Amino acid sequence: MYLEHVNLVVDDMDAMLDFYRAVFPHWRVRDEGHGEWYGKPRKWVHFGDDEHYLALSDHGEGANRDLKGHSVGLAHFAYVTDNLDAVVARLNNAGYAIAKPGAVEPFRKNVYFVDPAGFEVEFVEYLSDIPAERNLNRDAQESVT
Known part of the structure; x- marks a missing residue:
């Protein structure tokens, strides 16, 4: 599926x-x-x-959900890429700036853009093929220990 x-x-x-x-x-x-x-x-x-x-x-009609607010609705959706730098360069060349940098993680890098309709879109590049490393979230790990 x-x-x-x-x-x-x-x-x-x-x-x-x-x-x-x-x-x-x-x-x-x-x-x-x-x-x-x-x-x-x-x-x-x-x-x-x-x-x-x-x-x-x-x-x-109307404005999209305020991404800094707490309203129910779509927060963001994400695409995986093999070359995050190329995606960022293409968007920058088309006039779009990074809306928010991603978290600093050892096994992935990511950034967020906001499309013209106001939807936040994450782009992520994984730096490991090991699922446990790809899915590691240091913030969650630190709060558990």
Whole structure:
């Protein structure tokens, strides 16, 4: 079993596609169309590869959840990469800055960006192929000892 897609409601489809094209230059628009969501017209796009994609719908209204707040909602989602520096460089070159650095851990490095719709996206590169090391969280370890 694996996660096939995430469905995000946005207000600016072009800005979202620009951001995710910088992240995933090999992804493409797999499918797109128009429809209606509870009485409101919407355009939708499936942007991804043959296995995974983002489903984007352009009928969003209002602001996304305050990421510094405590409201119920999506905190972030994460993608694993083999080359974090390349992802960061592509996003920086497209005009996006790191929103938050990741924790300093011996077996992984990660950063967070905020996409144009206000969703926080983590990118992580693992520096070990040993699951116990990859999943080690020193903050949790220190609080246990």
